[in-house]
Amino acid sequence: MMQVLPIQSDAHTKESPSPGRLIVLTGPSGVGKGTLMQELLKRHPELYYSVSATTRSPRPGEINGQNYYFISRSKFEQLVAQGEFLEWAEFAGNYYGTPREAVLNQVQSGKLVVLEIELEGARQIRTSFHGTLSIFILPPSLNELESRIRGRAQDSEDAIARRLCRAQEEIQAADEFDVQIVNDDLHNALNAIEATLFG
Numbered sequence: 001m002m003q004v005l006p007i008q009s010d011a012h013t014k015e016s017p018s019p020g021r022l023i024v025l026t027g028p029s030g031v032g033k034g035t036l037m038q039e040l041l042k043r044h045p046e047l048y049y050s051v052s053a054t055t056r057s058p059r060p061g062e063i064n065g066q067n068y069y070f071i072s073r074s075k076f077e078q079l080v081a082q083g084e085f086l087e088w089a090e091f092a093g094n095y096y097g098t099p100r101e102a103v104l105n106q107v108q109s110g111k112l113v114v115l116e117i118e119l120e121g122a123r124q125i126r127t128s129f130h131g132t133l134s135i136f137i138l139p140p141s142l143n144e145l146e147s148r149i150r151g152r153a154q155d156s157e158d159a160i161a162r163r164l165c166r167a168q169e170e171i172q173a174a175d176e177f178d179v180q181i182v183n184d185d186l187h188n189a190l191n192a193i194e195a196t197l198f199g
C-alpha cells in the first residue's frame with residue numbers, strides 16, 4: 001500500500017521548480033543503499049539526508065533520529081492523517097515515510113536532498129516533483145543480494161523471505177529511473193553516484 005499526500009503550494013512542485021533538488025536513491029533491500037549513502041555523506045557533507053519515520057523496531061546500533069524516527073503504528077497513522085509525509089509506504093510489514101516539512105524546507109533553501117526509499121515511494125516522488133533525479137541501485141546478482149541481507153544478520157527468516165520476494169519485483173522496475181548503478185564494487189558504485197550528482 002502506498003499513498004502520496006496532495007502536493008501543497010510549495011515552490012518546487014511541477015508548477016514552480018525550486019533552486020534545490022530532490023535525489024531519490026532506491027533499489028532492493030540489502031543492495032547497499034545505506035552503505036553508499038554513509039560514504040557519500042562523508043564525501044559530501046553539504047548533502048541533506050532525509051531521516052525517515054518507520055514503525056519497524058530499531059536494529060542493534062540504530063539510533064532514533066539518526067537512522068530513523070522510530071514511532072508506533074498509531075502515531076504513524078496520525079501523522080499520515082495530518083499530512084506530515086511527502087510520501088509513505090508499507091514495506092515488509094512496516095510503515096516508512098518521508099517527513100514533509102524538513103525536506104521541503106531544505107529543498108527550498110537550495111539543498112540537494114537525498115531520499116533513500118523503496119520503490120513505491122520513489123515512483124511517487126518522481127511523479128510529483130519536477131526535476132527529481134532518481135538513481136536505482138542494482139545488486140550484481142540475486143544470490144549476492146541474499147548473502148548481503150543474511151550477512152547483515154539483522155532480519156528474521158520471515159523478513160528476509162519478504163525482502164527477497166519484493167526485490168525481484170523491484171529490480172524489474174529499474175529502467176523507470178534516470179540512472180541504474182550496479183553496486184558490485186562499493187567504491188566504483190560510489191564514484192558512479194558522485195559522477196551522476198556532480199558531473
Ligand SMILES: Nc1ncnc2c1ncn2[C@@H]1O[C@H](COP(=O)(O)OP(=O)(O)OP(=O)(O)O)[C@@H](O)[C@H]1O
Pocket residue numbers: 027028029030031032033034035036148149151152183184185186187
Ligand atoms: N559493494 C558491496 N559489496 C559487498 N557488500 C556490500 C556492498 N555494499 C553493501 N554491502 C553490505 O551489504 C549489506 C546490506 O547493505 P545496506 O544495509 O547498506 O543495504 P540497504 O540497501 O541500505 O538495505 P535496506 O534497504 O534494507 O536498508 C551490509 O552488510 C553492507 O555492508
Ligand SMILES: Nc1nc2c(ncn2[C@@H]2O[C@H](COP(=O)(O)O)[C@@H](O)[C@H]2O)c(=O)[nH]1
Pocket residue numbers: 027028029033052053056087088089091096097098099116117118119120121122
Ligand atoms: N517509501 C519509503 N521507503 C523507505 C523510507 N525509509 C526507508 N525506506 C525503505 O524501506 C526499505 C526497508 O528499510 P529497512 O531499514 O527496514 O531495511 C528500504 O528499501 C528503505 O530504503 C521512506 O521514508 N519511505
